[in-house]
Amino acid sequence: MFRILFRLYLVTIVSYSAAIYLVPDLVVMAFRDRFVTYNLDYSRGLQSLITKQFRAVPQDQWPAVAASMDKDFQPLHIVLARIDNADFTPIEQERLRRGENVVRIGDWGWRTLAVTPLNGEIAVQMVVPPDPMDVNLLYWSINVLIGASLLACLLLWLRPHWRDLERLKGTAERFGKGHLSERTQIGSSSNIGSLANVFDTMAGDIENLLNQQRDLLNAVSHELRTPLTRLDFGLALALSDDLPQTSRERLQGLVAHIRELDELVLELLSYSRLQNPARLPEQVEVSLDEFIDSILGSVDEELESPEIVIDVLLHNQLERFSLDPRLTARAIQNLLRNAMRYCEKRIQIGVQVCPKGCEIWVDDDGIGIPEDERERIFEPFYRLDRSRDRATGGFGLGLAISRRALEAQGGTLTVEGSPLGGARFRLWLPTPTPT
Numbered sequence: 001m002f003r004i005l006f007r008l009y010l011v012t013i014v015s016y017s018a019a020i021y022l023v024p025d026l027v028v029m030a031f032r033d034r035f036v037t038y039n040l041d042y043s044r045g046l047q048s049l050i051t052k053q054f055r056a057v058p059q060d061q062w063p064a065v066a067a068s069m070d071k072d073f074q075p076l077h078i079v080l081a082r083i084d085n086a087d088f089t090p091i092e093q094e095r096l097r098r099g100e101n102v103v104r105i106g107d108w109g110w111r112t113l114a115v116t117p118l119n120g121e122i123a124v125q126m127v128v129p130p131d132p133m134d135v136n137l138l139y140w141s142i143n144v145l146i147g148a149s150l151l152a153c154l155l156l157w158l159r160p161h162w163r164d165l166e167r168l169k170g171t172a173e174r175f176g177k178g179h180l181s182e183r184t185q186i187g188s189s190s191n192i193g194s195l196a197n198v199f200d201t202m203a204g205d206i207e208n209l210l211n212q213q214r215d216l217l218n219a220v221s222h223e224l225r226t227p228l229t230r231l232d233f234g235l236a237l238a239l240s241d242d243l244p245q246t247s248r249e250r251l252q253g254l255v256a257h258i259r260e261l262d263e264l265v266l267e268l269l270s271y272s273r274l275q276n277p278a279r280l281p282e283q284v285e286v287s288l289d290e291f292i293d294s295i296l297g298s299v300d301e302e303l304e305s306p307e308i309v310i311d312v313l314l315h316n317q318l319e320r321f322s323l324d325p326r327l328t329a330r331a332i333q334n335l336l337r338n339a340m341r342y343c344e345k346r347i348q349i350g351v352q353v354c355p356k357g358c359e360i361w362v363d364d365d366g367i368g369i370p371e372d373e374r375e376r377i378f379e380p381f382y383r384l385d386r387s388r389d390r391a392t393g394g395f396g397l398g399l400a401i402s403r404r405a406l407e408a409q410g411g412t413l414t415v416e417g418s419p420l421g422g423a424r425f426r427l428w429l430p431t432p433t434p435t
Helices: 003-028 032-055 059-072 089-097 133-177 193-240 245-274 288-302 325-340 398-407
Strands: 077-082 102-106 111-117 122-127 284-287 309-314 319-321 346-354 355-365 413-415 423-430
Touching: 003 032, 003 089, 003 133, 032 059, 032 102, 032 111, 032 122, 059 077, 077 309, 089 102, 133 193, 133 423, 193 245, 284 288, 288 309, 288 325, 288 346, 319 325, 325 346, 325 355, 325 423, 398 413, 398 423
Parallel strands: 309 346
Antiparallel strands: 077 122, 102 111, 111 122, 284 319, 346 355, 355 423, 413 423
16 A cells, blocks of 8 residues: 555656646747747836936946946846847847847746847846755745645545555455455445445355355265265175175275265365364464374374385474464374375475474475476365376375365465475464464
8 A cells, every 4th residue: 555655646746846847838838929028018117227227328338337237236137238249149139129128038937138229239138147046945845845745635635545445455365364254344435435345245245155165065075974874884784794705895895985985075074164264273282292293193004015214303492382283183194194195115204493483394205296286286176196096196185174274273385396306295383473
């Protein structure tokens, strides 16, 4: 907003300054004859008095009279000059020979020179000197005061615009962070009332659509779990009977598919809950080394190969840090499972705390992630390698859930190249502000 005001003020001041210098010249140029006539009339009386002083004495005394009048008329200068002087233009010389007065005009149409012929050869000049420095400074001060007045008027005029635009900006920011019930509360009498009304209408439509989508997802997910549980229970009963080996293998395959579908439903429910802005994250102070150790213990049994080594780097002395243990643990678990799928032999998890927050990263020595795909992998149901089966590639929700779990706490999750050769997922949690 300040930049808008500053630019508007610069445009106004530059336009005003240009108008001060250009408009008078254009007006004087367009109405030059009228300004010349006005100045001739304005100086006729004074020129007549000066001429009488010279004609009252012999011509040889004119220089003395000119010197005396020059002293008396300060700061004006009274000077004698020949009519054929090169300083006069041919048109001015012709007018003086005809016995007519001549004036020259300068800035703002004011005269700078008035010439009266004394005879056919000599003329007396009344030269108007430029304004002294202090007067020029006073004129500049007037311009500065006018500019300051313009700024004050702009501030008064822009204040309600500024207030309403800041309110609209704040509402848009909060709405973008998931607070879907936010509205501008700007009245129709405001200068941006129509814009605010359009924004509020759009926000209401988006809120309704997202709520309907979330409600539908929750309803479908919950409804799916009941028949899935029944199928799982029925197949378990069937497997308890004495069956041929071929039939048993088929039923066991069906059980695996049902449990996979049940896991997908749980992932959908988790993602749906994280989309709810009304669900505020917890703030629990934890010991980071113990917290990381518990997370590693929860995924240790999922290691597919005993040759995979997980290193832990704890930089400096780790202090206790406030975070949401459930959301943070879920995010790190998903990243570790992702690293287990694609690493070769090594995974590394690092932790570093600074006054501004806590940074946790997960490295692997796998195939890495192409740079043009690094943002898309956080989209729901997006799988990097579409040729892989679900046993390796997952459902495409883990990374989306991890990022959403961090964003719910005001943090971020990004991906970059790893020093190990694979991918590095970098988690950042800001230090909670005291309430």
